[in-house]
Amino acid sequence: MILTPYFYAQAIKLALGQIWANRRRSILTSLGIIVGVASTTAVIAALTGLKASVLQEFESFGANRIFVFPSRPDNVPRNKVPWDKMRIKPWEVRELQAGCPSLRAITPVTEIGVTVLSADRELEGISVVGIWPDWHETENRRVIEGRQFSQIDEDRERQVCLLNEAAVDALRLPDDGVESHILIGGRRFLVVGLVETIQSRMFGMGADTGEVFIPFSMAVKLQPPEYFLRVAALARNAEVSEEAQIEIQRTMRRIRGIQPGDPDTFRVEAIDRYIEQFKTMATGITAVAAGIVGISLLVGGIGIMNIMLVSVSERTREIGLRKAVGATPAAILMQFLLEAVVLCLFGGLIGVLCGKLTAIGLTFIPGAPLKHADVPMWAVGVSFAFSAAVGVAFGFFPALKASRLDPIEALRHE
Amino acid sequence: MIRIKGLRKVYRVGEEQIHALRGLDLQIGSNEMVAVMGVSGSGKSTLMNIIGCLDRPSAGSYELDSKSVAKMTANQLALVRNEKVGFVFQSFELLARQTALENVELPLIYSLERGLTSAERRRRALEALDRVRLTDRVTHRPNQLSGGQRQRVAIARAILNRPAILMADEPTGNLDSVTSHEIMEIFRKLHQDGQTVLIVTHENDIAAYCQRVVRLKDGQILSDLSIAEDTAGRAVR
Ligand SMILES: Nc1ncnc2c1ncn2[C@@H]1O[C@H](COP(=O)(O)OP(=O)(O)OP(=O)(O)O)[C@@H](O)[C@H]1O
Numbered sequence: 001m002i003l004t005p006y007f008y009a010q011a012i013k014l015a016l017g018q019i020w021a022n023r024r025r026s027i028l029t030s031l032g033i034i035v036g037v038a039s040t041t042a043v044i045a046a047l048t049g050l051k052a053s054v055l056q057e058f059e060s061f062g063a064n065r066i067f068v069f070p071s072r073p074d075n076v077p078r079n080k081v082p083w084d085k086m087r088i089k090p091w092e093v094r095e096l097q098a099g100c101p102s103l104r105a106i107t108p109v110t111e112i113g114v115t116v117l118s119a120d121r122e123l124e125g126i127s128v129v130g131i132w133p134d135w136h137e138t139e140n141r142r143v144i145e146g147r148q149f150s151q152i153d154e155d156r157e158r159q160v161c162l163l164n165e166a167a168v169d170a171l172r173l174p175d176d177g178v179e180s181h182i183l184i185g186g187r188r189f190l191v192v193g194l195v196e197t198i199q200s201r202m203f204g205m206g207a208d209t210g211e212v213f214i215p216f217s218m219a220v221k222l223q224p225p226e227y228f229l230r231v232a233a234l235a236r237n238a239e240v241s242e243e244a245q246i247e248i249q250r251t252m253r254r255i256r257g258i259q260p261g262d263p264d265t266f267r268v269e270a271i272d273r274y275i276e277q278f279k280t281m282a283t284g285i286t287a288v289a290a291g292i293v294g295i296s297l298l299v300g301g302i303g304i305m306n307i308m309l310v311s312v313s314e315r316t317r318e319i320g321l322r323k324a325v326g327a328t329p330a331a332i333l334m335q336f337l338l339e340a341v342v343l344c345l346f347g348g349l350i351g352v353l354c355g356k357l358t359a360i361g362l363t364f365i366p367g368a369p370l371k372h373a374d375v376p377m378w379a380v381g382v383s384f385a386f387s388a389a390v391g392v393a394f395g396f397f398p399a400l401k402a403s404r405l406d407p408i409e410a411l412r413h414e
Numbered sequence: 415m416i417r418i419k420g421l422r423k424v425y426r427v428g429e430e431q432i433h434a435l436r437g438l439d440l441q442i443g444s445n446e447m448v449a450v451m452g453v454s455g456s457g458k459s460t461l462m463n464i465i466g467c468l469d470r471p472s473a474g475s476y477e478l479d480s481k482s483v484a485k486m487t488a489n490q491l492a493l494v495r496n497e498k499v500g501f502v503f504q505s506f507e508l509l510a511r512q513t514a515l516e517n518v519e520l521p522l523i524y525s526l527e528r529g530l531t532s533a534e535r536r537r538r539a540l541e542a543l544d545r546v547r548l549t550d551r552v553t554h555r556p557n558q559l560s561g562g563q564r565q566r567v568a569i570a571r572a573i574l575n576r577p578a579i580l581m582a583d584e585p586t587g588n589l590d591s592v593t594s595h596e597i598m599e600i601f602r603k604l605h606q607d608g609q610t611v612l613i614v615t616h617e618n619d620i621a622a623y624c625q626r627v628v629r630l631k632d633g634q635i636l637s638d639l640s641i642a643e644d645t646a647g648r649a650v651r
């Protein structure tokens with residue numbers, strides 16, 4: 001059966017006319033679809049925004065950063081691999097520094113639990129971190145005042161320290177604190193620099209956490225034996241990040257004498273792995289949102305089917321007349337199917353607009369990492385595709401009913 | 415034009431069989447204007463529906479424009495209705511939300527004629543409205559028109575595709591007598607222009623516009639006379 005372009009144009013015009021003539025009913029009917037589409041697009045917009053913020057954060061954090069931690073291999077009993085075998089030792093870090101050409105910078109990082117004293121303040125629970133001068137590069141944190149750590153500080157085990165602003169405030173040091181003296185673990189340290197604070201909402205490091213940094217060689221002295229240390233490193237660029245990780249793994253296995261086939265007693269991690277994990281999580285949430293939408297679209301579809309059945313019975317005489325002037329069953333079927341699809345697309349359109357508005361609203365929430373919330377084009381496309389599919393699926397039965405009406409009986413209908 | 419032989423129509427209502435038409439023969443030539451009369455239930459509408467290809471006979475043969483209709487598929491029948499038949503109903507059957515012009519254009523939606531421009535469609539609809547003398551109300555909706563005007567829109571719609579036969583089942587049944595005569599004048603004019611017309615009516619003065627009167631009784635033809643013979647016959651009775 002052939003239908004002309006003019007037929008399609010008129011059928012769509014008629015469908016729009018029907019929706020307009022029954023405005024209120026149309027909106028109520030497509031409420032299920034409106035809500036479904038609006039909530040998904042809003043969730044997708046929020047996720048998109050969150051993803052953009054998180055990735056940006058990772059970027060600013062340094063996508064080329066690599067960490068090495070002590071780690072007990074899976075499925076190996078505790079007593080087989082004692083702590084001392086896993087623990088990273090300073091000489092191992094020096095081996096890594098020498099044996100990994102793809103690294104730009106590397107530093108051990110160790111946190112020690114000691115009290116910090118100034119002239120009129122005693123602080124507990126403040127973190128004192130031992131670092132090499134390379135730390136400035138691996139963390140991309142420079143000094144605002146004073147100077148950075150130098151290799152001489154490290155080599156000579158100088159009693160110097162760097163503070164962040166929160167620590168300066170907490171210790172009530174004069175001015176920016178540089179040139180003051182504080183007591184760390186009972187030893188007198190000179191404050192040589194004020195280190196910049198990195199704002200990271202997501203990783204729990206804020207301007208309000210006090211930080212004190214001392215040369216690593218000095219930190220070792222203040223530590224009990226068998227202390228914990230991790231390694232932070234920076235690959236030369238993003239391209240060699242993978243290579244750098246492999247170099248680290250090989251070097252570690254070599255210096256620890258791990259036999260081929262035996263598991264690693266350490267763990268190498270890179271930021272991009274976290275990015276992958278986050279992306280997987282975001283995809284998961286999107287899938288769940290899509291599932292919820294599927295259900296609400298189903299409910300919406302039943303509403304559409306109901307209203308289309310009402311429409312068919314209200315317009316029985318009209319259907320009879322259309323058949324009398326030459327409409328084939330296929331033409332009537334197509335006309336009602338199009339009407340259901342147009343109604344669903346209308347619901348989808350309102351839903352997308354609501355989702356878009358919600359997305360705009362989200363960007364104004366203070367403090368939330370949703371500055372970049374927006375409904376992506378693919379979500380708009382998918383919303384319309386789903387709406388149309390619901391129209392076809394749930395409009396088919398009423399349309400079939402209309403197409404099968406007997407013209408004479410339809411015209412006799414009251 | 416129309417050639418009917420041994421036409422039967424049986425309705426089944428539960429166990430019961432209703433014989434609406436019982437072996438009816440009828441021939442209508444080109445450019446005739448025929449009235450179909452008979453008491454209620456005599457089978458007039460049933461016959462009209464079959465001639466208008468809205469329904470199919472239970473038995474017998476029916477040729478329209480020398481094509482056999484009895485064995486056509488639903489799609490073929492729809493095409494015949496669209497191109498060859500113009501139907502006018504007692505209750506007008508206009509679409510309430512469409513203008514007079516849009517109502518007249520309706521059959522073109524289902525026409526298989528391709529490449530018609532909207533100007534051409536408009537021109538045809540206006541021409542049909544002109545033929546029923548309703549050119550000053552084309553943008554009005556049915557509820558803004560009188561009964562007579564509505565029926566004229568319906569007639570314009572029926573003649574839009576220049577059908578082989580124009581059929582009307584009690585077209586004046588819902589109209590007062592003055593308006594009825596106006597409508598019949600239009601049918602007469604169309605007939606004079608060459609249109610074949612078939613009209614069901616209960617009124618003799620409506621039938622008087624035709625040249626031939628076919629009277630039905632119990633699904634069979636009671637008489638088939640010229641208007642003069644029919645009028646004379648009535649006078650005798
Ligand atoms: N769909 C149907 N189902 C069952 N019986 C029907 C049906 N349509 C018509 N009939 C019967 O067929 C017979 C003829 O009906 P038809 O409608 O053709 O009469 P009519 O001459 O048009 O009457 P009227 O002048 O009242 O319109 C009647 O007995 C009627 O009851």
Ligand SMILES: [Mg+2]
Pocket residue numbers: 458459460583
């Ligand atoms: Mg009748």
